Each structure stands twice: as C-alpha cells, then as structure tokens.
Amino acid sequence: MKKYSGFSLLKNALSYHENWQKVWRSPTPKKHYDVVIVGGGGHGLATAYYLAKIHGITNIAVIEKGYLGGGNTARNTTIIRSNYLWDEASQLYDLSLKLWEGLSQELNYNVMFSQRGVLNLGHNLQDMRDIERRVNANRLNGIDGEVVSPQRIKEIAPLINISSDSRYPILGASWQPRGGTARHDAVAWGYARGADALGVDLIQQTEVTGIRRQGGAVIGVETNHGFIGAAKVACVTAGNSGVVAAMAGLRLPVESRPLQALVSEPVKPCLDTVVMSNAVHGYISQSDKGDLVIGAGVDSYNGYGQRGSFHVVEHTIQAICELFPSFSRVRMNRQWGGIVDTCPDACPIISKTSIKGLYFNCGWGTGGFKATPGSGYVFADTVANDHPHPLAAAFSLDRFNTGALIDEHGAAGVAH
Amino acid sequence: MLLIHCPHCQENRDEEEFSYGGEAHIVRPLEPEALNDQAWADYLFFRTNSRGIHHEMWYHAMGCRRYFNATRNTLTYEILETYKTGTQPTIVGASA
Ligand SMILES: Cc1cc2nc3c(=O)[nH]c(=O)nc-3n(C[C@H](O)[C@H](O)[C@H](O)COP(=O)(O)OP(=O)(O)OC[C@H]3O[C@@H](n4cnc5c(N)ncnc54)[C@H](O)[C@@H]3O)c2cc1C
Numbered sequence: 001m002k003k004y005s006g007f008s009l010l011k012n013a014l015s016y017h018e019n020w021q022k023v024w025r026s027p028t029p030k031k032h033y034d035v036v037i038v039g040g041g042g043h044g045l046a047t048a049y050y051l052a053k054i055h056g057i058t059n060i061a062v063i064e065k066g067y068l069g070g071g072n073t074a075r076n077t078t079i080i081r082s083n084y085l086w087d088e089a090s091q092l093y094d095l096s097l098k099l100w101e102g103l104s105q106e107l108n109y110n111v112m113f114s115q116r117g118v119l120n121l122g123h124n125l126q127d128m129r130d131i132e133r134r135v136n137a138n139r140l141n142g143i144d145g146e147v148v149s150p151q152r153i154k155e156i157a158p159l160i161n162i163s164s165d166s167r168y169p170i171l172g173a174s175w176q177p178r179g180g181t182a183r184h185d186a187v188a189w190g191y192a193r194g195a196d197a198l199g200v201d202l203i204q205q206t207e208v209t210g211i212r213r214q215g216g217a218v219i220g221v222e223t224n225h226g227f228i229g230a231a232k233v234a235c236v237t238a239g240n241s242g243v244v245a246a247m248a249g250l251r252l253p254v255e256s257r258p259l260q261a262l263v264s265e266p267v268k269p270c271l272d273t274v275v276m277s278n279a280v281h282g283y284i285s286q287s288d289k290g291d292l293v294i295g296a297g298v299d300s301y302n303g304y305g306q307r308g309s310f311h312v313v314e315h316t317i318q319a320i321c322e323l324f325p326s327f328s329r330v331r332m333n334r335q336w337g338g339i340v341d342t343c344p345d346a347c348p349i350i351s352k353t354s355i356k357g358l359y360f361n362c363g364w365g366t367g368g369f370k371a372t373p374g375s376g377y378v379f380a381d382t383v384a385n386d387h388p389h390p391l392a393a394a395f396s397l398d399r400f401n402t403g404a405l406i407d408e409h410g411a412a413g414v415a416h
Numbered sequence: 417m418l419l420i421h422c423p424h425c426q427e428n429r430d431e432e433e434f435s436y437g438g439e440a441h442i443v444r445p446l447e448p449e450a451l452n453d454q455a456w457a458d459y460l461f462f463r464t465n466s467r468g469i470h471h472e473m474w475y476h477a478m479g480c481r482r483y484f485n486a487t488r489n490t491l492t493y494e495i496l497e498t499y500k501t502g503t504q505p506t507i508v509g510a511s512a
C-alpha cells in the first residue's frame with residue numbers, strides 16, 4: 001500500500017492524478033478462508049482490519065452482496081457520541097470514540113472526524129431529570145458531558161429558538177464536546193484499504209445465500225458465485241441479519257425497520273454542531289458541503305424496502321422548523337431510507353451462537369455508525385479468541401435468556 | 417404512506433390512524449412457569465422478521481380501537497389482506 005501524504009499528493013499532481021494506486025484489489029475468492037465476514041459495511045470492514053492488524057489473522061474474506069459501505073454505512077447521518085446511560089453501553093461507545101480520535105492517523109486515510117460537539121435537548125422537567133442522570137452517569141464513567149442552560153445552547157447554536165413560548169420550549173441540554181460527525185464513506189473505504197493492504201480479500205457483488213454446517217459447526221458459506229469454505233463465519237449484515245440467521249436455522253431478537261434521512265440544498269455555514277431532540281424527534285447537523293443533514297424517526301412497521309412512510313419525514317421536518325424557524329425556507333434535496341436492525345433493549349448483539357464458529361454482530365439499529373471502530377475492535381477479538389471481548393460480553397445473545405438487558409431506550413431514544 | 421383496510425370498520429384508512437403491533441399469531445404460553453428461560457425468551461423477544469410475506473398485528477388507534485391482522489410483503493410493503501384477530505390468513509408464503 002502506498003502511503004498517502006502531502007508529498008504523494010504533489011508527486012501525483014505531476015502526472016495529473018492518473019497514476020494513483022487502486023485503493024484495494026478485486027481478487028477472485030480462494031477456496032477456503034480462516035474467517036469469512038459476511039457484510040462489507042463499516043462494521044464488517046473494521047472487523048476484518050482488526051483481525052488482520054491485531055490478531056494476525058490475514059486469510060480473511062469480506063463478502064458483500066452490493067458494494068463496500070453501500071448499506072446503512074452510506075445512508076446514515078453520521079452522528080458520533082458516547083454519552084449512553086449504562087456502564088456497559090457507554091464503555092463500548094467510548095472505546096469507539098477513542099478509536100475515532102486516532103482513526104485518520106491509524107488508517108492513513110482522512111475520515112473527516114470532526115469533534116463539533118453534540119447537544120441532546122430537553123423540553124420538559126422529566127427530560128431534564130433524565131439528562132442530569134445521564135450526564136452524571138457519564139462523568140462517573142470518565143466520559144465528558146455537561147448539562148447546559150438555554151442561554152449556553154444559544155451560544156453554541158445561535159439559530160436555535162429558545163423562546164419560552166414555543167410549543168416545546170427548550171429547558172436545557174446535555175453537551176458532549178468530544179462528539180461530532182465523520183465522513184460515512186471514508187470510514188468504510190479507510191478500513192477497506194487498510195484491510196486489503198494486510199491481505200484481506202474484499203469480494204463485492206457476491207451474496208451469501210446459505211451457511212453450510214457439519215456436526216454443529218460451520219464449514220463455509222454458499223454464495224451466488226459458489227461455495228466458499230471457512231473455519232469461522234462472522235455475520236455483520238445489519239438490517240438483513242434475520243435473513244442471514246435463518247440460513248443457519250437461527251432466530252434473532254431483532255426486527256428490521258426503515259429509517260429515513262434527508263438533506264437540503266447546500267447553504268452557507270450556519271450550524272457547526274449537532275443538535276438532537278428526543279421529545280420533538282429530530283436531529284440535525286450541517287455537512288462540510290453545506291447541506292443540512294436531517295434524520296427522521298424509525299418507521300413503526302417491519303420492512304426491507306429501503307424506504308419508509310412520508311408522514312415520518314413530515315413530523316421530523318416539523319420538529320426541525322420548530323427548533324430552527326429560519327430553516328423553514330431551506331429546500332430539501334434528497335431523501336432515502338436504510339433498513340435498521342432494532343433490538344428490544346436498543347443495544348447491539350456481539351455474540352457467539354449455538355453453532356460453533358458462527359458469530360453475529362448486529363442489532364445496532366438506528367445508532368451504530370458511531371460504534372464502527374469499537375464494534376470492529378471487540379468483534380475481531382471475540383472471533384479470534386472464540387471468547388467474548390470483556391466489553392462485548394454483556395452484549396451476548398444470551399442476555400435475552402438471562403434477562404440481563406441493557407435498556408438504552410432513553411439515551412438511544414432518538415434514532416441517530 | 418400505507419393505506420390500510422380495517423376489517424372492523426370495513427374502510428381504507430390512512431396509516432397514521434393505526435399503530436403497529438408486531439408479528440401476529442404468537443401464542444402466549446398457557447403455563448409460563450413451566451417454560452425454561454430460553455423458551456420464555458423466545459416467546460418474548462425472538463422474532464421471525466420475515467423478508468417477504470409477513471403476518472402482523474395492527475391497532476386502529478384513531479378509529480374503532482380494535483386490533484386486527486394483516487398479511488404484508490415487507491419488501492414491497494404491499495398489504496395483501498387484512499383479517500380479524502382469531503381468524504387465519506388466506507395468503508401464506510415462503511419469505512423472499
Ligand atoms: C437514515 C439512517 C440514519 C442513521 N444515523 C445514524 C447516526 O447519526 N449515527 C449513528 O451512529 N448511526 C446511525 N445510523 C445507524 C448506522 O447507519 C448503522 O448502525 C451502521 O452503519 C451499521 O453498520 P454495518 O456495517 O453493521 O451495516 P451496513 O453498512 O448496512 O452493512 C451491512 C452490509 O451487509 C451486506 N449484506 C447483507 N446481507 C448480505 C448477504 N446475504 N450477503 C452478503 N452481504 C450482505 C449489505 O449489503 C451491507 O452492505 C443510521 C442509519 C440510518 C438508516
């Protein structure tokens with residue numbers, strides 16, 4: 001892999017940028033791998049990268065039915081934060097946030113991680129009690145956070161309406177300065193390039209259609225391009241996890257739902273932070289290109305169609321116009337949906353299964369982009385050692401049997 | 417936006433009048449205390465999550481306030497039929 005640098009930019013400018021090395025190879029699949037990762041989204045690619053980098057397992061294929069990072073990774077609103085309520089969740093998300101902080105250096109790829117801070121607004125007394133509780137819990141876990149007043153919110157985001165006679169007045173917020181956004185595609189591409197350089201085969205346009213087992217252990221995957229043998233199969237297929245689990249005769253506590261987002265026409269810089277509100281249900285930031293990036297709520301029904309109902313988008317826009325009256329003049333450019341894998345406790349599943357050599361990393365629902373590095377890190381460790389990483393242990397499938405759920409509906413309340 | 421036919425009201429109404437009730441035909445165990453943890457978890461949390469034909473409950477919250485079932489294709493979102501709770505679907509099919 002040729003390193004990217006200011007020097008390489010200059011050098012390639014001399015040949016009109018026509019001689020850049022391909023970012024990754026397009027190999028033909030081998031007959032057998034130590035690990036096959038199903039799903040080439042950010043989480044699958046990060047898993048491959050850390051398996052190769054940290055655990056020295058390089059005989060790996062990532063099998064992606066579409067193109068790399070074309071699933072939810074490409075469709076999300078890129079909000080990154082770690083201010084979850086419970087110890088287990090906040091530690092996992094904060095590991096991820098710490099990895100984000102060094103990721104562009106680690107990957108030699110600019111993931112455009114921007115720590116512009118995240119505000120979670122409170123609109124009534126109960127919201128404020130919950131926010132105070134969450135911020136206190138965060139601080140006990142060594143995670144930055146403050147409870148801020150409406151005046152301070154106005155300083156951070158001057159266009160916001162803090163008038164006390166609005167329909168849902170803003171009473172305060174939690175503020176996590178280390179939170180922010182990143183470039184969604186760049187994360188997938190950065191991990192893909194890093195994994196490829198370490199010898200991982202990235203196989204696109206190949207769909208896994210079956211999981212072959214022998215005597216209670218996995219031996220490989222069927223694909224539309226034939227059988228590929230594997231000692232271990234790690235599934236990281238987000239909204240399609242239920243479908244993939246069924247290939248191995250398993251059911252998951254997951255339901256797939258449409259989640260929508262939309263962006264406006266590009267406008268001049270006017271919002272340099274991330275604003276989220278559970279109560280009115282909207283969240284917004286401005287991309288470096290200038291578009292306002294707005295996330296809607298999750299649709300109520302199960303669906304795999306990568307689109308949702310219009311009224312969900314409408315409610316979100318109402319909320320955004322309530323918070324930022326001046327945005328009512330902005331025109332929306334594009335709208336889309338992704339299929340998110342929601343869990344009953346709004347926490348992910350990072351787990352071994354009852355089948356030897358078969359692992360699942362899913363259930364990230366509406367908020368797994370922020371966890372991409374940490375998820376890959378702990379999942380790689382879990383797969384390599386056939387034993388849960390300490391930070392992944394609480395997220396096993398078995399928690400649904402024991403009842404040790406980690407209820408993050410409060411902190412994850414708004415889809416993000 | 418879905419247009420949903422309520423089998424009680426016998427009318428097509430806007431999706432916003434309804435709320436979603438999840439997978440249908442899940443039978444509540446008659447003797448929960450006789451189940452082991454896994455069987456209870458399976459009842460409470462584990463779902464078929466079909467990609468394709470799906471039988472699901474809907475609640476006509478802003479109408480007759482009664483539950484009913486629908487058979488819907490979760491890929492195209494087409495509602496193939498709605499039927500009253502306690503009755504069986506006429507359309508059953510393998511998931512896509
Ligand atoms: C509109 C929207 C907004 C969001 N906003 C945020 C946010 O602001 N912050 C945040 O943290 N999270 C957010 N999320 C959630 C986040 O996008 C996801 O949790 C995260 O990207 C999941 O990453 P992944 O790699 O697991 O999944 P994906 O990127 O979906 O990757 C899974 C891959 O598996 C592939 N696949 C599936 N089945 C097969 C098969 N049988 N064979 C081969 N390949 C297969 C798919 O093609 C896909 O590429 C949002 C999601 C959406 C939809």
Ligand SMILES: [Zn+2]
Nearest residue numbers: 422425476480
């Ligand atoms: Zn009715």
